[in-house]
């Protein structure tokens with residue numbers, strides 16, 4: 291009998307079993323359920339309909355609600371969604387509800403927060419979950435968002451579920467899941483300075499296709515993964531869903547342990563590793579020294595090409611943000627390219643979270659606390675002519691007409707987001723090229739898709755950013 295993979299072991303443990311097999315259906319106990327302003331109201335509706343209007347959630351300390359999607363907008367319907375979450379959090383006395391400051395009685399565009407250091411609002415759920423101590427190795431985290439798989443970067447089983455399932459989890463803390471077979475992706479060598487995890491995952495999805503990992507676990511391992519900072523690993527696991535994956539998961543190492551020990555709001559958790567003789571559905575090997583900066587051309591994340599091959603593509607704007615490109619290390623990468631230069635096309639900057647926003651103000655270009663007189667990440671990007679927005683999902687999901695950075699016409703965009711289906715960033719006529727923050731920044735300087743090797747001359751130090 292072969293050994294088990296990380297995903298199989300986590301699922302077995304949460305089913306009260308010593309062993310599970312791919313394809314088996316099992317009941318699992320859930321550690322954390324997350325929802326947000328788009329799916330939260332529907333989930334709450336299912337919960338009340340099925341369990342009664344006076345029902346209580348299974349564990350008020352394991353439900354996390356993070357408004358993040360349609361936040362920087364004056365649209366009333368979006369604000370009503372946040373109000374539904376607010377009412378539910380109060381009714382259920384939830385400990386973890388990260389409310390925005392605005393919503394009522396704002397005269398114009400309501401900013402979700404005034405000061406990133408003094409707000410309970412967090413921003414993008416997948417960035418906020420680890421920051422606020424809700425992710426831990428060996429646990430199961432479910433969320434009403436397809437990119438919930440992001441948290442697999444911390445060695446846990448994390449996946450997106452629909453409102454109906456989430457309503458059931460709210461009432462019971464359990465879910466019926468099929469055990470996915472695991473595909474293993476091993477990266478050899480150290481990450482070169484001109485690549486980020488975005489290039490790696492675009493290469494992977496370009497190989498598997500958008501359905502090549504459907505209902506499978508994607509396990510990322512090897513020296514190359516260990517050389518990535520934790521935030522970059524989140525970009526890898528985030529986009530597992532773009533290959534159809536049930537979950538993405540990374541090996542746990544010292545970087546993971548240091549971060550989780552510093553942040554977790556629960557002390558007890560267990561690191562799970564795959565057995566040496568674990569059986570994989572398929573295995574892929576990549577040599578980082580041979581990989582190039584990648585893009586996904588319109589209109590699919592698997593439409594891969596190199597940034598170099600796309601150098602004749604003129605762009606109308608660059609967008610650096612979202613759960614794949616709005617982390618502090620993403621902005622350090624971008625700021626080092628844009629430092630002392632001016633962007634040629636409108637370039638939108640959207641921090642993934644208020645903590646990222648805060649770090650952008652307090653860290654220098656090497657990711658270290660800024661000394662008097664030194665430029666911050668924020669001031670460097672603003673001086674380069676970028677348009678600076680508040681933390682949240684913003685135009686990654688299009689959003690209402692007034693959403694910051696949203697497309698409205700035939701704009702050609704290079705973007706650090708994770709999906710480029712028609713209309714994803716607003717207008718169905720616009721064309722989105724997915725790329726790393728290095729490529730998005732380099733392209734902002736030239737007005738066409740640009741290989742970041744034209745600007746990156748050595749390793750970009752990210753210092754203490756995103757470490758704990």
Ligand code: SF4
Nearest residue numbers: 414612613683686687
């Ligand atoms: S930033 Fe984009 S991909 Fe991430 S949670 Fe928000 S809308 Fe979804």
